[in-house]
Structures are given as structure tokens and as C-alpha cells.
Amino acid sequence: xxxxxxxxxxxxxxxxxxxxxxxxxxxxxxxxxxxxxxxxxxxxxxxxxxxxxxxxxxxxxxxxxxxxxxxxxxxxxxxxxxxxxxxxxxxxxxxxxxxxxxxxxxxxxxxxxxxxxxxxxxxxxxxxxxxxxxxxxxxxxxxxxxxxxxxxxxxxxxxxxxxxxxxxxxxxxxxxxxxxxxxxxxxxxxxxxxxxxxxxxxx
Numbered sequence: 387x388x389x390x391x392x393x394x395x396x397x398x399x400x401x402x403x404x405x406x407x408x409x410x411x412x413x414x415x416x417x418x419x420x421x422x423x424x425x426x427x428x429x430x431x432x433x434x435x436x437x438x439x440x441x442x443x444x445x446x447x448x449x450x451x452x453x454x455x456x457x458x459x460x461x462x463x464x465x466x467x468x469x470x471x472x473x474x475x476x477x478x479x480x481x482x483x484x485x486x487x488x489x490x491x492x493x494x495x496x497x498x499x500x501x502x503x504x505x506x507x508x509x510x511x512x513x514x515x516x517x518x519x520x521x522x523x524x525x526x527x528x529x530x531x532x533x534x535x536x537x538x539x540x541x542x543x544x545x546x547x548x549x550x551x552x553x554x555x556x557x558x559x560x561x562x563x564x565x566x567x568x569x570x571x572x573x574x575x576x577x578x579x580x581x582x583x584x585x586x587x588x589x
């Protein structure tokens with residue numbers, strides 16, 4: 387992959403990891419993710435990150451070897467779970483709140499857009515993206531659904547339960563493609579009320 391090889395120093399020292407403080411490591415992670423948001427993945431270089439964080443390029447290569455590995459580590463470093471902590475007391479209320487939360491971040495977080503097709507070209511990036519962004523949110527949604535089942539709002543074997551995460555993530559991804567607009571909070575709440583709640587048999 388061309389992006390991995392850009393400016394990569396080929397020295398024996400690249401095999402030795404550098405001891406970094408957690409704060410310094412996070413500074414590198416924040417810098418690379420911010421540059422991806424602003425410039426896109428392909429425009430980001432290890433040299434540029436080194437310059438913006440006042441370190442040597444060889445330090446980054448000793449630590450992470452390639453740009454995809456560096457970005458994957460940054461993705462895994464810290465990602466708040468947006469759906470965690472949602473608990474309104476009812477499944478319908480929780481799903482409406484999840485829709486609002488998802489709508490608020492969909493237009494603001496340009497990191498996914500910045501990664502673009504890079505995640506389809508590199509399996510490590512793809513895995514890191516799923517681990518950092520997708521799996522924690524799906525787990526939080528499934529916890530919301532589990533509580534709804536425990537409260538008796540939806541039968542445990544209801545066939546629509548397994549499709550709720552795909553419905554929410556699908557509309558987030560596809561509305562910009564189909565309609566040219568982000569799925570904002572208002573749109574997602576209406577989607578939940580028109581599609582998700584009726585599928586679950588909820589008012």
C-alpha cells in the first residue's frame with residue numbers, strides 16, 4: 387500500500403519501540419485523528435504528524451512501524467460509547483434518545499468521512515474502526531434492548547430485536563448517499579417512531 391511506504395525510514399532502529407508516557411502517546415493519537423478529520427486519511431503523513439507534535443519521524447516509525455498501524459492504535463486509544471448510560475425507563479424512550487444522540491454526532495464527527503476508502507484497503511484499519519466505533523455502540527444498543535425484554539415490553543424471541551442495530555447504523559450511513567443529507571436527530575427520531583418501534587410492537 388502506497389500510504390504505508392511514504393517517507394518510511396528503513397533503518398535497523400525501526401524494530402525498537404520507544405518508551406512513551408501515556409500522555410505523550412495520546413498527544414500523537416489526537417494529532418493523527420485531528421489531521422484525518424481535517425485533511426483525509428490519504429493526505430496525512432508520518433512526517434506531518436512528527437512536525438505537528440515536535441518529535442522525530444523515526445520515533446513514530448519505531449513505535450508503530452506504518453501509518454495504518456498508527457491510525458489503528460489511535461482509533462483504539464479512546465472512544466466514548468455514545469449509547470452507554472441511556473436509560474429513560476422504557477424501551478421506546480431509550481430508542482428515541484439513542485436516535486437523538488446518533489443524530490447529534492452524525493454531522494459533527496468527520497473522522498469516518500476522513501478515513502474514506504482506506505478502511506476497505508487495510509484490514510487492520512477496518513478492524514480497529516469496527517472495534518472502536520461499531521462494536522461498543524452495538525453492545526450498548528443490545529443492552530438497551532435486553533432491559534426492554536426484562537421489563538416485558540418486548541418478547542425475548544421477537545424477530546425484530548436482532549435488526550435494530552442494523553436499522554440505526556444503516557440509516558446513518560445511507561441517508562447521505564440516498565438523499566445527500568446527514569441523518570440528524572429529528573430525522574432519526576422520526577425513523578425510530580415510524581419504523582423501529584412499530585417493528586417491535588411498541589407505541
